[in-house]
Amino acid sequence: MVNLDERLSKADYARVFPGLEQDLGECQRAARKAGVPVVIVFEGWAAAGKGSVINRLAQTLDPRGFEVHSTLPPTKNERLHPWMWRFWNTLPAAGDFAMFDRSWYRRVLADRIHGKVGRAECEAAYRDIDEFEQQWIDAGTVIVKFWLHISKKEQRRRFKRLEKSAATAWKVGKTQWENHRRYDEWKTLVEEMLERTSTAAAPWTIVEATQGRFQRTKVFETVLRAVHAEIERRAAAPRVEPTPMRVSKPSPTDGPTILDRLDLSLSLDREEYEQELGKLHKRLFDLEHEIYTRRVPVAIVYEGVDAGGKGGNIKRLTRGLDPRGYKVVPVGPPNPVELAHHYLWRFWREAPKAGHIALFDRSWYGRVLVERVEGLCGETDWRRAYREINEFERQWSDFGTVLVKFWLHIDQDEQLRRFEARQETPYKQWKITDEDWRNRKKWPQYKAAVVEMLERTSTTYAPWTVLEANCKLYARVKAIRTVVRAIEEALAGR
C-alpha cells in the first residue's frame, strides 16, 4: 500500500538531509574506488518531480562521474537499430553513475498506451528488459529503479500550477492532459510493469512524491543503501584469480568432435574458383542493394584458427561491394575505456544499422575463446557468456538482423605451413608474431573451447557455419555462398 500522505517535517528534514548529501558524496567516491557502475532509473507520473530530484542528485554528486540521460522518443537513427541499442550506448563505465529521466520502460508504458507497441512486442520488451538488466547486474552494476507516485488529484493541481507560469506552461500540453484523463488506464499498466519487472536484484522503489522533502530523502536513502550493499558484497566475495584453461586427457569414450569430422580436403581449383566467385559477387552486389532498400541489417562474424585466412576471406567477400553499405569491424584486445564497460558494450555500439552490413573480424566470441583459454576472465564470466551471447544475438535477430557466423578451420600441419611461409616472405613477416607461436602450443585448449562454443551458441536464428579452410579458395566461395543464401532466405521470409 502506498500512503500518499507521507510527510517529513522541516525539522526532521533539516536534521537528516544534509547528512545524506554528505554520505552520497562519500558513497560516490567509494563506488569509484570499487569500480561499481550505478544506474538510477526514474519513472513516474508527469509532474511528480523527476526533474527536481534528479537535479538534486546531480548537485550532490561530483560531476566527474555521472551523466543524466533523458529518454525521448527514439530518433530516426535510433529506430534503425535494435530498440535496446540506445540504452547500451549509455551504459556507465565502472565507477560512474548514470541517471535516467525515463528509460527503457518507456516501451512498456508510453509507447504501449499510445499504440506504438502491440501486446506481442510488449511481451518481447519485458523479456528484453529482464535480460538486459540481468546482464548489467551480473557484470556488477547497481540498478536502482524509482516510480514517483502522485494521485490523479495531485497531478491536476500541479498541472494547473505549471500552466500559470510562462516558463513552465509548455510542460503541460494536450498530451499531458490527455494522459491525465487516462490516469486509471495508465495505472493498470504501471502496476503490471512494476509487478513484472521488480526482481530481487533490481527491485522498484515506489516513492510517495506528494512532498518534495519526503521524496528526496527516500530517494537518497535508497540509492545509498543499494550502492553500499554492492560494495560490501564485492568486499566480502572471495577473490578467485582466473586461471588459464586446462584440458583433461582424452577418454576412450570421447567421440570425434565436430572439428574432427570436418573434411579438410575439400578444395576448388583456380578456374572453378574464378567462375564461382564471379557469379556470387554479382549476386551479392544485387543483394547489397536489396537489403539497403528493404532496410535489412546484416552481421557477419569471422572467427577462426590463427592463419585460417579470415583477412583474405573478408577481402574477397567485400570486393565489389559499395563501401557505403558495409563496414569491417576489426576486434582486438579492449582498450581501457572498453575494459571499464560490460564486455558486450563495444559490440552493441557496432550493431549494423538497418540496411547495412557489418563484418566482424573476430567478435564477442573472444569471451569464450581467448579470454577463457588464457584465463583473462573468471570461470563464472565465460560460463555465463554463452547465455548472454545467445540473448544478445536474439535481440539483434528479433530486430530483423541477419546473422551469419563463420569458424575458419585448418589443421595443425596447414597452420605450420602458413606460419613458416609468413616468416619467409618479407612482406608477410609482420603477420606472424611470437604470440601466434604461443597460441599454437595451446591447440588442444582452443579446440575444446571452440567445440563447446559451436555447440552452445549455434541457434536457429544465428547458426554457425564451419568453413573447411585448408583450401583458401574453397573457404572463400563457401563463405560468400552462405552469406548469399542467408540474405536470400531472410528476404524471402519477409
Place this chain on the structure above:
Amino acid sequence: MVNLDERLSKADYARVFPGLEQDLGECQRAARKAGVPVVIVFEGWAAAGKGSVINRLAQTLDPRGFEVHSTLPPTKNERLHPWMWRFWNTLPAAGDFAMFDRSWYRRVLADRIHGKVGRAECEAAYRDIDEFEQQWIDAGTVIVKFWLHISKKEQRRRFKRLEKSAATAWKVGKTQWENHRRYDEWKTLVEEMLERTSTAAAPWTIVEATQGRFQRTKVFETVLRAVHAEIERRAAAPRVEPTPMRVSKPSPTDGPTILDRLDLSLSLDREEYEQELGKLHKRLFDLEHEIYTRRVPVAIVYEGVDAGGKGGNIKRLTRGLDPRGYKVVPVGPPNPVELAHHYLWRFWREAPKAGHIALFDRSWYGRVLVERVEGLCGETDWRRAYREINEFERQWSDFGTVLVKFWLHIDQDEQLRRFEARQETPYKQWKITDEDWRNRKKWPQYKAAVVEMLERTSTTYAPWTVLEANCKLYARVKAIRTVVRAIEEALAGR
C-alpha cells in the same frame, strides 16, 4: 590542364598496381608506428567512381585502422550543432586512416548549388574549412584530397549504363540528371573551390577518372607519397623535449597585471547573497526555458586557481535548473583514446546542442595552463593554441553559441586557508592532494600563464570574466549575473 583521355594499359597496370597495393599495406603499418593520422577526401562528379576506388583502398588496408565516412545531408541532430561538429567527430586517431566519400566540401558545392547556403555563409565555410584543415595538419595529420574528374559526356554515358541494371538504377534519379544538366554551373563552383582550398599542406589532386586503372593507380600513388612525406618529415624533425615553464625575474618596468589589479576584498553578506541568489535563480530558470524554445546553445567555461571554488559555484548556478537542459562536463587529464586525437577533439564532441547549456569544469584552456606550465606539450603547441582556441570558439559563436568564460581568482593566503581547512575537515580531505601543494609552489608560473591566456583569448564573441573569489558568495552571484546578462543580450540580439 586536365587530360581526360589518360589511360594505363593492362600490361602497365599489371606491372605496377600489385606493388602499390603491397606498398600501401606497409605504408599503413609505418603510419601506425609513427602515429600519423591520415585523412583521404574524395570529391568528384557523380558516377566518377568514388565508391569503387574507396573500396579498393579499403580492400588493401588492414581493417584494424581505417574507417569510411559517407557524408550525407546533415541529420536533425547534426543540425543542432555547429556545422563542423560532425567532421570533428570523425577525426581519426593517431595511426588511423579515415576516408571520406564526400566531405565538408559539400557545404561549398551541393549545399550551395541547391541554395541551402548563401554567398556569405559560403565565405564563412571557406574560412572554417581552411582553419579546420590547418588545425589538423598542425597536429601532424596528413590530408589528401581528390577531385575525380569526368566529362559531361562521360557522365551521361555512365548514368545510362547504371540505369540499365536494377541493382544500380536507384543511383541515378531526378537529382542526378538535374545536376548533370547543370554540369557547367557546377564546374564553375568546383573550380572556385579547388582554387580557394588548395593549400601547400593540403593540395587537391585532380584525378582523370575516365579509366578505372589509371584512376586507381594515381590515387594509390598520391596517398603513398603524402604519407611517406609526413613520416620522413617527422623522422627528420629534431626532437625537442617539452620543458616546464620558467618565469623570469620581475623587471621594475613591469606594470601590475590584470590579476594584480583585482579587488579581492569584494564580498557579500549571507543575507544579500540569499536575496540576490533567489532573484537570479528565478530569472535563470525562465531563461533556460527561453533558450530551449529559441534553440540557443550556451557554453560556460570554469577555470580558476585550485580551491578557487569552481565546484560550489557550478552547483549554485545549476541549482533549480531543469537537468534535461544542461550538462556539466568535468575535464580531467585526457584518457588514452583522447590522447591519440587532436586536443580539441574531446571538446568539440561536447559542444552544447542548440537549446542546451554545457558547463565545462576546466576546459580546452588546459593546453595553455597546466600543459604549458608542466611541460606536457611543446612550446610550439601551446603557442599555436591561442589562435586555435580563438578559431574554435569563433566557430561555436558563429553558430549562435553564447560563450561565457570564468576565471575564479583567489590570493595565496586565501588558498592556504582553504587547503588547510580541507585537511582538517574529515569529509573534505579527499579534495586535497599532494598535487595541489605542488601546484601551489608554481604560483608565479601559473599566474604568468593565466595573464597571457586572459590577454590573448578574450574576444568580443567569447570574453573572459574574472571572478573575485576570496568571498565565495560574491563570486557565485557575479557568475550567475554574468550568465544571465550574456543570455539576455544574445536573445535581444536575435
